[in-house]
Amino acid sequence: SVSLDAANQKIIKGVVDEFDLRLHSCGNSKTPEQIVHHVNVLWHGLGERTLIELPFLTDSSSGSPYQVELNRSGVNLVRRPGNEAGIALCFSLGNDLLFDTYASTLTDEGTAALTAFATQVKTYLKDSKRLIIAISVTGHSDRNPVRAANDSNQKLSLRRAKSVAELLKTLSPELQLNIKAAGSHVPVSSCARDLPKAELSECLAMDRRVEIIVQTWAL
Structure with a gap:
């Protein structure tokens, strides 16, 4: 790293x-x-x-x-000598792949992408002789409000994080995952507010994401 x-x-x-x-x-x-x-x-x-x-x-x-x-x-x-805890591996997966609009159930494409991701992480751990010691999953949304009764960006991002966490349990079933929701509070885009609707949605796509941090330990 x-x-x-x-x-x-x-x-x-x-x-x-x-x-x-x-x-x-x-x-x-x-x-x-x-x-x-x-x-x-x-x-x-x-x-x-x-x-x-x-x-x-x-x-x-x-x-x-x-x-x-x-x-x-x-x-x-960046090195971690001996048996010290390794640097967290950070991944960001786009919600537009994982979920349909305003949905929190994984799409078939999203399930396939996460399954492939889990397989890749398992292979990395085996090849690098490391163990997972912690996993955190954080859901994020863009700044457009969820237009549904008794719902919000915060609640939607939490449901999506939980859906991703359930599938990731295949990495290490006995491990407790830390699930968090950031809603629209941690954007990574810098989109102008006067963009046409379609262009704005495309620009804000990077904000609609689930971030996964895998902390590992050297064997």
């Missing part, structure tokens, strides 16, 4: 956006640094650059890695 300052976050974001990749990382707009997981560090020594490889980001069968050159002054390698 590597932690990145704001300048290097922009570099990574540019690569991710250009190639429509999935980024395994922790951090948000209120956090000054971001941790990116599962990278190969090809060069991090004398000089003013760090070269990293992102082999996990592509879904293609070729598995071709992406190499990114970063400003070394804003990059720190």
Whole structure:
């Protein structure tokens, strides 16, 4: 894992956006640094650059890695020696894939995506010889209010988090999951309010999400 300052976050974001990749990382707009997981560090020594490889980001069968050159002054390698608790693995899954509008029951596509996610995490734990010690699931919504009697963005995001948590119990059935709801209070978008309705919904899609944090321990 590597932690990145704001300048290097922009570099990574540019690569991710250009190639429509999935980024395994922790951090948000209120956090000054971001941790990116599962990278190969090809060069991090004398000089003013760090070269990293992102082999996990592509879904293609070729598995071709992406190499990114970063400003070394804003990059720190993150290690956990010995048997100390590992850094949390953070994932963000879009609600538009997981749920129908205003629904909290997983769609078939959402169930398939979460099942694949659980399988990938199990494989990672086996290969890295780690155990899960904690999982937190937080539901988020966009700023548009839920227009239903006796309902709210907060309640909807909680129901969605619970649905995701139920499926994730396959990772470690005996583990107690921490389920939280943030509603619309932690947006990651910066959408103008005067956008046409369809464009605004698309812009706010990143706010409609479920965030999963998996804390691991080295065997």
